[in-house]
Amino acid sequence: MIRLDDVQIxxxxxxxxxxxxxxxQxxxxxxxxxxxxxxxxxxxxTRLFTRSTRSMQLSEAGERYLPHARLMMDAQERGELALADGRSALTGTLRLSAPSDFGRNLLLPWLDDFQHQHPGLSLQLKISxxxxxxxxxxxxxxxxxGTLPDSSLLAMTLAGDNxxxxxxxxxxxxxxxAPTKPEDLRQHNCLRYVxxxxxHERWRFTLPGGERTVAIMGNRMSDDADAVRRWAIAGKGLVYKSRLDLIDDLKAGRLVELFPAAHCEPAPLSLICADRSRLTPAINALHLFLKDRCAALLASHPPRDDIG
Structure with a gap:
């Protein structure tokens, strides 16, 4: 008998x-x-992880099982949410913070839809x-x-494979x-953000021969990642940031992907609470809602691994 708490862990x-x-966590x-x-x-x-004294990683079987395990956890959350929705509507104030590019261009319209589904909720959004x-x-x-540095916080995955x-x-x-390898970036104008x-001026890549980190330079830098994306669209230089933020530009042809996705640095996206006691029905509902939207957006323009 498979226990759901084991699957969660x-x-x-x-x-x-x-x-x-x-x-x-x-x-x-x-x-x-x-x-x-x-x-x-x-x-x-079967073995789900391969373990050594220094590292642990998913086995081949673990890689195959993980998407199904996520579906099991999603089904459990949806069931609990359905029961909560049946007992009472979501009300109160939901206070959120999000990074600039994701917040302005993706989260804002998504929150419109979320609030339409739950009109009893008030929203407060900080974009920074x-x-x-x-x-x-x-x-x-x-x-x-990114990876959560403070282990006392609770992270709920929105786009783990981003x-x-x-x-x-x-x-x-x-x-x-166009650059064909990381070392070529030193000859290009690379757009930096804070x-x-x-x-963010040390760009990391994972190649068949191992990891490479390149210290990049450029003539533009901003503390607003949305501004950096706009500079890239205007042809001012190269940008290296979350694929979620760039998908609409890639689909429209405003930007072109230069390296295979598998060579680029992971950028998992999470919804984070201070601790488990903050997991209100509104937060649980928002987690599932945003997770669905992220998955649909990533699926709308899958990355290519045959670039170059």
Whole structure:
């Protein structure tokens, strides 16, 4: 018999990359997380992770099982949400923070639809490329890219498979050509942005021969990632940022993807709460709603791995 809590811990461990990090997020002991995954492996009669003294990663079977495990967890959340919706409508104020590009161009229209579904909710939205402090600021949740550095917070995956994309406008490529390998970036104008007081100027890639990090340079930088995307569309240089933020531009031909998706840095997107006690019905509903919208957007323009 497969236990849903074991499946939940397996999914959280796959996202976190370790039993200890998954255990911290779920407020359980690391040994308990490991035991739950081992029990799931026994029930499935297969190894879901390959482990060594230094690392742990999904096995081939684990890679195949993970999407189905996510569907099981989604089904459980939807069932709980359906029961909650049947008991009472969502009301009150939902206070959110989101990064600039995602917040302005994707989240704003999505929140219109979400509030239309739940008219009893009031929304307060802060848009900023500074990392919001869930402990000190009056926020219910934040939308954030990247791996969660503070293990005391609770992260709910919105787009775990999202990656960065290296892109340029057709006009820029016509004038300057396209890079074919990371080292070529040193000869190009790379558009930089500041996230939480740190300049994003070391661009990382994963190639068949290993990881490469390139220190890039350029003549434009902003603390607003949306401005950097707009510069790229105008042909001012190369941009390297979340593919979710760039999909509409890629579909419209305003930008061109230059490197295979598998070579680009992961950029998982999460909805984050201060702790499990903040998981209100409104937050749970928003999590499922945004997760569906992210999945649909990524599926509308799948990445190509045969670029170049």
């Amino acid at each position: 397996f999914v959280r461990t796959a996202d976190a990359g370790s039993f200890s990090e998954a255990a911290r 779920l407020n359980i002991a690391p040994g308990q997380a490991s035991a739950c995954v081992q029990r799931l492996e026994k029930a499935l009669e 490329d500074r990392a919001a402090d869930l402990i000190r600021q009056p926020l219910d949740a934040v939308v954030r890219y 990656r960065r994309a290296l892109c340029a406008a057709p006009a820029y490529i016509e004038r300057h050509g 996230w939480s007081e740190q300049v």
